[in-house]
Amino acid sequence: MSATEAKAWIFDIQSFSLKDGPGIRTTVFFKGCALRCQWCHNPESHVAKPQLLYRANLCVGCMRCVDACRHGAQQKVLVGSAFVHVLDREKCVDCGECVESCCYGALEMAGQEYTPSTLMEEIKKDLRYFSLGEKAGEGRGGLTFSGGEPLLYPDFIAEFCALAPEIHTAVETSGFADRKAFEKVLDSIDLFLFDFKIADSKEHEAWCGAGNSLIVSNLDFLHERGKEIVLRLPLIPGVNDTERHARAVAQILERHPGIKRAEILPYHTYGLGKQEELGMPPYPGVPTQAAIPSHVQAWAEELRRLAGTEVACL
């Protein structure tokens, strides 16, 4: 590893990804994101540093972690007549020392530091699978950078792509990143999977923690530069599954005729469990039930009618 190599916090590498771009892909999940979308299904991606995950359902109450923790966060507490294990998040510094003591997978660190070359070592295992789709008309597979917001790590991405320019690369982005970051990766990325969540900037800010003007301007920028873009549409019941939003999306598509495809990401509740594992309080306005397939289909149909673009449901 060279001293000048970029570094990044990565919390997951998922091989055999079938839905994040064409072909058979490996998706790399970066840690860190400036938005706080309340429905986020990867809450462990929010902060750009390692975090402790605690899965209470796997804890057997052996209390080994209590001895391992130097900060008093892992505690043995008498409740009634029995001792139970409690994690005091206030005291936890996410050092990860307790993870070494847990044999039941109840404690795990999210976030491992990679350099482009150490990531490449991992990805090598999957290289042969990337070409399979192309021969069979399923598209050329490759690597998808996701997150979190991968464009918090433009140097890392550009360096990685330079190591293996032959790999097809995609970025799945919220669009909420510095313009310079987009410029930096512009030539090395083949496909942008670009999220569009809420059209009204104020509403966007209320749900996601920031307005959407930077996002829209970045979309304009990529479109002007002629990049291949798939518009990705998280569909959140009670938030944006409305006809108004479908019309707004249709307008966006009309303004960006280069975008040939939109993909709906129906809301699911996997993120709720992860919030618990991180000790995050739940967001009040987020639905606790997954999107109903028939509603998703109806909304997709509406969008197709309005936009005339290819619309897929993932």
Next chain:
Amino acid sequence: MNRWKVKNPRKDLSFEIAFTKAFREAKRNHSHPARIELECLKAQYPAILMPIEDEDVLAGRIQFGLIGYGIQGQTGGTGYYIDEPRVTEALEFQAGNAKYREDLHDLLTFWKARNTYEIVFRNTPEDIRAVIPTEQWKTQPVPASPIIRMAGAYIDFDKLVRIGIPGLEKEIRDELEAARAAPSARAAPAAPGEGKDPVIYECMLGSLEVLKDCCRHYIPEAQEKARTAASEGRRKEMADLAEALGKIVDHAPTTMLEGLQLCWLYAMMCPLIEFGRLDEYIGDLYVRDLDSGKIGEAQALKMVQSYFRLIDSLDCETDGRVIVGGYGRRNPENADRFCLVACEACRTVREILPQFTLRFTSSTPKAVWESAMRCIGEGRTFPLLYNDEVLVPGLMKAFDVDRARAETYMPLGCGEIEFDHYSFGSPNGSIGTLKILELALRCGLDPVSDRYLSFKTKGLGDCATYEEFVEVYKSHLRRFIEAQAKYEVYLYDAIGKIHPFMMVTMLYDGAIQKGKGIFAGGCEYLAGTVELYGNVDAANSLAAIKKLVFEDKKLTPDQLVTALDNNFVGYEKERKMMMDVPKYGNDEAYVDDIMADLHNYLCETIKEQGPKVGLKSYLCVNINNAQNTTLGRWVGATPDGRKAGTPMSNANSPASGTDKRGLTAMLNSIVKLSHDNHAGMVQNMRFTKDTWDNPKTRLLIEDYFSRGGAHAMITVVGKQDLANAMERPEEYRDLIVRIGGLSARYVLLKKDVQQEIYNRVSY
């Protein structure tokens, strides 16, 4: 013991009493094993045949007795058998008069020392017994165990269909006349197993008479149903059946119905539970019937469905193979047409059996492949997929046979390979490689039973290097391998002296000409197999020992063994270290290389035994059934971080929960193992429905096969399904899962087996 699916099972043991009487008389009147066997066949058939049921278009439901004659366990037992616990149960709980109770007592005392299993086990030579003293692997910690059975007869159904009973009779009669005419036979009647023996031919002809009786047995019943059935369709079916049954008594089959009916009744008289290359032996008759307009597709499908239901009624979950496709069929075109109807029957008869198996090649018709994929996609777990392009060349090397022979390979039961009606390779031993590692760590001492279960050697603490320890481990492995190989030969000899198994012998290549029982010189290629369990856990354990003790020196040998002896209680930190060492199945060279080395050592060492003990081949299989769980119960904590008693990995699959790097890395790992030095390895894959339905998944599977993947058992099931099934078993009674060689209704499995399946990653 199996519970055969028959509507109105026999209520008492009058059959068993009559069989015992016949056996007694036979022993009194005859000394020749073939004569005794013939008398037993007469006593057993058609007595144990059961009525035609409403869904059947073929006759031959069967309920094997608690005492009787068989060849392998699933049809009651090997040779002359008794199910002692259930006879005892009958004695204790069944109603009956004083005479009946006396008779039941008589059964127990008479058979105690006379059943084949007991005779064979009792007479095991001392040198073998010293190494593998018990076959009680379910209830005791054992590094290696004999398995007493003659599993895996694949008879020549195709010949049976082509020449029928009359053709077979003629062949035997010709030999009988030659044998009687031979001067040596007249001068001094040959002992069984030597020279041409007229007696065995006479008894073969007698056995075929019994078969004819079985056909005739059903004619009045079918005729009655043909008169009285409610629907016209059913009346016609039964009239056809009655006619077919009459026809096959003295003609070779000329219709699909006759062919299937003859094969079924013949198989039940062996009695055997593997049903061969169905597309080859029925393909021609199917095409002829269909093309001549004699039957339509729907009728053909119904017949195959009925055949499949009869196979399922045997309740022999680890067997019941039906094989289609692949190289080496006599009539590939007709057979391929038949494949489609067979796939459809498999898809629609939603039972546990048959274990429907597709052998495929680069030229398997697309329609066949697609219908197989559809069947798998519906969660049937069938067909099991066997890749001829990899297996045929591999088997040529492993078995030292030519290509034509290799093309006739047949996976039996859980996946042991044989050659169709040519070789016999009964798996008669198992070796727990993880258990043996446990012994090697401690100089041969078993920590679970606190007894020396192997010879005394150096232990881990006496080894200066990792390589030195591996040599110690291998010396223990070799000890058990050599004993098992000798046992295999002993078992063939011992059983061959008692049983000619004439129904099987008659349809094995060259056996009629030789006039010898299948295990008394009749089989052209007598081979053997030994089942291995725990290889992956052993490789993971070796990796942990290598890394923690010898490379990083994080643990001393003593610390490691102490942690294991305490089942990690108080040694959780050590356990975590062991768990964190790379595990097989993640495409990590460190441990995958260790796995490949262990795999090759086992395969090659076992292969060396064949010529030494006088078998054509002796090879290992790494198949799976529930034994990874059962044997695992008696293995203490191991250096891979596995707790005492918990399941071992299943066949070559990564240990439960350790394949963290996903499906692609797992496939990369498993294609590293060789396939030219063993007799069958099983690879499980599980997909959720959603993943399986994605066309990209198909690409992955096809790629796996194109780069050396030999085999796949694919279960399409959702993890959520399994969780729900554990909670609400009543709603999931039809959920079938494969545990390798075994297909089972999930909700009927034991809790720990259910949990183990659930824990395995579903992609």
